[in-house]
Amino acid sequence: MAFAAREELTLGSPWINAAGSLGFAPGGDWPVPIPQGAFVTNPISLRTRAPAEDRTLIEYPGGFLLHTGVVNPGLGEVIKRYASRWARSMLPVWVHLLADSPEDVLQMVQELESLEGVTAIVLGVPPRTYGEQALSLVAAAGSERPLVVEVPLTAAGDGWIGRLANLGVAALSLAAPRGALPNAGGEIIGGHLVGPGLFPQVLAAVRLARRARLPLIASAGVYTREQGEALLQAGAWAVALDGVLWRGWEE
Amino acid sequence: MPKIACELVELRLGIDGLEGTLALPANIRPQPGQYLFGFALGQSEALAVALFPAGPSGELMRVAPPLPSSWAAGMQLQIRGPLGSGFRLPPGARRVALAPLGCGPERLLPLAYLALAQDAAVALFSSAIPDGLPSAVEIIPPEQLPDALDWADYLALDLAQGWLARWQSAAGLREGQKLPFFGQALVRVPVACGGLGECGVCAVRTRSGWSLACKDGPVYDLAELER
Numbered sequence: 001m002a003f004a005a006r007e008e009l010t011l012g013s014p015w016i017n018a019a020g021s022l023g024f025a026p027g028g029d030w031p032v033p034i035p036q037g038a039f040v041t042n043p044i045s046l047r048t049r050a051p052a053e054d055r056t057l058i059e060y061p062g063g064f065l066l067h068t069g070v071v072n073p074g075l076g077e078v079i080k081r082y083a084s085r086w087a088r089s090m091l092p093v094w095v096h097l098l099a100d101s102p103e104d105v106l107q108m109v110q111e112l113e114s115l116e117g118v119t120a121i122v123l124g125v126p127p128r129t130y131g132e133q134a135l136s137l138v139a140a141a142g143s144e145r146p147l148v149v150e151v152p153l154t155a156a157g158d159g160w161i162g163r164l165a166n167l168g169v170a171a172l173s174l175a176a177p178r179g180a181l182p183n184a185g186g187e188i189i190g191g192h193l194v195g196p197g198l199f200p201q202v203l204a205a206v207r208l209a210r211r212a213r214l215p216l217i218a219s220a221g222v223y224t225r226e227q228g229e230a231l232l233q234a235g236a237w238a239v240a241l242d243g244v245l246w247r248g249w250e251e
Numbered sequence: 252m253p254k255i256a257c258e259l260v261e262l263r264l265g266i267d268g269l270e271g272t273l274a275l276p277a278n279i280r281p282q283p284g285q286y287l288f289g290f291a292l293g294q295s296e297a298l299a300v301a302l303f304p305a306g307p308s309g310e311l312m313r314v315a316p317p318l319p320s321s322w323a324a325g326m327q328l329q330i331r332g333p334l335g336s337g338f339r340l341p342p343g344a345r346r347v348a349l350a351p352l353g354c355g356p357e358r359l360l361p362l363a364y365l366a367l368a369q370d371a372a373v374a375l376f377s378s379a380i381p382d383g384l385p386s387a388v389e390i391i392p393p394e395q396l397p398d399a400l401d402w403a404d405y406l407a408l409d410l411a412q413g414w415l416a417r418w419q420s421a422a423g424l425r426e427g428q429k430l431p432f433f434g435q436a437l438v439r440v441p442v443a444c445g446g447l448g449e450c451g452v453c454a455v456r457t458r459s460g461w462s463l464a465c466k467d468g469p470v471y472d473l474a475e476l477e478r
Contacts (some may be wrong), residue, residue, distance in 0.1 A: 023449040031254060042449060051454035051461060063297045066443060071451030071461070123277035185397050193298035223295070246444040247290050248254055248300045 007201040009120055009146035009170040009215070011092075013037035015228065018175065018219045018242035019096035019150065019196035020070075021123060024078055026093070031249045034225070037238065039091045041078075042122050043098040047106055048074040048243055058181045058187055063195015063243070065181050070098060075108050086117035094148065096122040100129065109143045120170070122148040127178055131160045133152060140165050146170035152177045153198075153220055156205035159186045160213045172212055174205045176220035182215065194225040224228035225251065254329050256292070260311065260323040266379055267355040269316025270305060273328065280308050283361035284337030284437050284470035288445035289330035291322055301442045302330070305357035306383065307364040315357035333374075334438070334446050338407055338435055338470050340365050348403035350376040350396050352421055353411030357381055358437055362407050363388050374399065381434060406434035408473070416478040421422020434473040440464045 019042060023028055028037040044183040052069030072078065075097075086093045095118050099105045112118055123141050125134045135152075141147050149164055150173035164172060176198060180190045188224065198221030206218050215237035222228045228239040257279075260273040273287075281287055287302040296319070306313030340347070340362060347366040349359040363385060366373045373388045374398045384390075391398070399406060401421055408418055415438060424430065440453040446466035453464040454467040456477040462468060 020450060021444075021448050023447065029447050051451045055296075055452050055454065057443050057452050059298065064443070066450060066452055068451040068454075071449070073456060196295060197297070223297075243443075244299055246447055248288075248295065248331065250290075250292055250329065 007026075009148070011037035014232055014236075014238040016040055016094075016217070016238055016240050017245060018240035019124065021245050022244045025082040026089045026091050029245070032241065033249070033251065036091060038119070039089060040094045040122060040240065041082075041096050042068050043096045044072050044078050044108075045070070045073050045098045046075055046104045047100070048072070053056075054183075054187070054189060056099060056183055056191070058183060058189065058191075059180060060198020063193055065179055065189065065191040065193055067189050067191030072098075075111055078109065083115050086115060089117050092109060092119035093117045094120040094122050096124055096150070097141075098124050098126065099137065100126045102136050105137050105140040106142070109141050112145075113143065118145065120146045120148055121230065122150055122151045124171065124175070127152070127183060130155065130158060135160055135167065138164060138169060140152050148173050150175050150202060150219065153202050153205035156209040160179060161209065162223075165213045167225050169214060171215040171217055172209060173217040173219045173240065177201070194220075196221060196227075199223070199227050200245065203231060203234060206231055207232050210235050223247075254331055256327050256329055257289075259291075259322060259324060259326045259328055262318070263320065263382075265316050265355070265357075267357070269320065269322065269326075270315045270316040270357065271318055271322070271324070273302065273312045273314055273330075275310060277310070277313050279330070279333065281312070281333035281422045282308075282337035283333050283340075283365060284358070284391060284435075285333040286469070287332035288334055288442075289328040291319070292327045292329055294321060294326075296321075298443065304361045305381070306360055314353065330350070331445065335464070335466060335469055338362055338437070340369075340407075340441050341405055341433060342369060344405040345371050346367070346403045346405070347371045347373045348374065348376065348396075348399035348406045350393065350399070350406065350420055350422075351409040351411075352393075352414040354409055354439065355379050355381070357411050359407055360384065368371065374403070382465070393421075395405075396421055400424070400431060402423045402465075404432045406430065406432065406473070408434070408436040410436050410438050412439055416474065418473075430473055436473055436476065437470050438464055438468055438476070440469065442469075
């Protein structure tokens with residue numbers, strides 16, 4: 001399969017927000033005294049996703065588990081509400097897409113094609129999607145825009161990650177893994193993990209994923225400037241902040 | 252929104268956990284039902300905590316329980332806010348009913364002070380009597396909340412998780428019967444992002460669709476809430 005040349009992925013600062021941390025459009029809510037290099041939207045699916053019935057937040061030492069159902073109004077509605085803000089944004093906007101079929105990926109990428117302000121597409125590989133299935137989603141995202149592929153940091157050492165560079169991928173984002181915890185009623189709830197307790201895992205994942213020969217974005221576990229700088233020193237191209245943006249930055 | 256440091260000057264253990272007193276700068280005065288979002292500096296906490304006022308507005312803000320057990324008096328907190336929409340006590344309200352359902356009454360206490368200041372009679376339907384409750388507030392057992400339908404002209408509820416679907420029966424309303432006066436509820440849901448992330452964990456179903464309690468709530472008109 002041949003791929004069209006994509007635009008170059010650039011950042012003015014290696015510090016960005018993780019998908020899901022700051023909503024769907026830039027709003028000036030960047031509490032960190034380091035410039036923000038890009039704005040990454042919340043994950044967006046083709047169709048509306050309502051809140052999960054059993055949505056919850058469960059704290060544990062070192063972080064918290066968040067189960068929400070990846071709430072979003074669907075790509076069409078997101079474009080209607082936010083495209084003008086993306087176009088006016090002083091920051092490059094990376095639109096994060098969530099899709100579980102190549103057809104959906106293709107349709108979503110095409111709907112974004114003509115929008116101003118969108119400088120990259122981030123394709124989030126859905127949970128429990130690996131190997132050829134994941135690669136088929138990536139291959140469907142044909143666009144002139146740079147493509148960032150986001151995988152859980154636990155996939156950093158998987159063999160299929162090494163094939164992303166050949167698919168024209170511009171960068172690999174290593175995101176927070178999923179986990180499970182009992183809720184107050186004792187029911188086991190799955191969700192994605194957030195918190196400084198993930199830092200050792202993301203640092204190890206960055207070291208492991210260097211063999212992918214792609215710029216790496218460390219998208220979990222960073223709560224301090226020192227942690228972010230350690231990741232950059234270890235080979236990360238950028239650091240994406242998540243929970244610390246909600247909690248507040250401390251220096 | 253600027254970040255502001257303030258001191259946790261006092262901490263007490265109450266029935267519902269730790270409650271405290273914050274020394275606030277002059278420009279930070281959350282309204283009843285609004286919250287501040289804060290964390291303790293130097294403690295490596297992953298999440299900020301929603302801090303609800305539990306007393307009259309002023310330089311020293313009494314904070315409703317529960318506060319994290321790792322917090323101690325004298326700690327410096329970094330806060331932002333006030334966040335969310337709070338209670339809107341009608342200026343003409345003269346008989347105000349306050350009722351916590353499944354939780355302590357502290358988050359409703361700022362309303363009691365406001366109501367007394369406008370010469371309203373205030374009834375608190377609660378089995379717990381919080382410290383510092385003004386003597387003018389009448390304490391009534393929670394089982395008598397249905398009596399408020401014949402007496403009050405404003406009702407404020409604090410709904411613990413799981414009570415959103417049951418407040419009507421607790422208030423003595425029959426199926427399909429509407430509250431005969433204006434009422435509001437503070438809906439207790441987990442808040443992670445303090446209005447920044449639109450993550451959806453605090454989503455509340457309303458007549459006009461899903462609403463995020465972190466920024467559009469946590470106080471809603473009772474007529475707007477869906478089960």
